[in-house]
Every structure is written in structure tokens, then in C-alpha cells.
Amino acid sequence: MNWGVMATGMIAEKFARTISSMRSEGENIAAVGSRDKERAKAFAKQYGIEKAYGSYEEI
Numbered sequence: 001m002n003w004g005v006m007a008t009g010m011i012a013e014k015f016a017r018t019i020s021s022m023r024s025e026g027e028n029i030a031a032v033g034s035r036d037k038e039r040a041k042a043f044a045k046q047y048g049i050e051k052a053y054g055s056y057e058e059i
Contacts (some may be wrong), residue, residue: 002030004059008043016047033059 003019005012012032019027029049034040037054044052053059 001026002028005029005032005043005049006034006056006059008032008034008036008039012043016043016049020047031059 005016016029019029029047031051031053032040032043032047032049033053033056034043035055037052040052040054043049
């Protein structure tokens, strides 16, 4: 299943770690959105997420 994350804070980080540990079960975070595109890019890089967006509307 593909997931989208709509934040880059502490709860989103815990969620991303959990989903990352479930990749062998078919779970994947496909995109992350944040009001700050640079934060979204950094989050995406940290968790191996393919797409990063600079607004919640874009995601």
C-alpha cells in the first residue's frame, strides 16, 4: 500500500519509521507534503520517499 504524509513533525517521523520498517510487507510512503518544500525534501531524503511537495494541496 502506498501512503502520503502531510507533515514533517515528530508524529510524521514516527509514522515514517514505522512504515519504513514494513517495506517487506508492501508498505511504502510515496510522497510527503509540507508548507516548506525544503523541509519536505529533507524528510523525503531521510526516509527514502520519492516525491516531496511544498504544499498540502499539491500532495
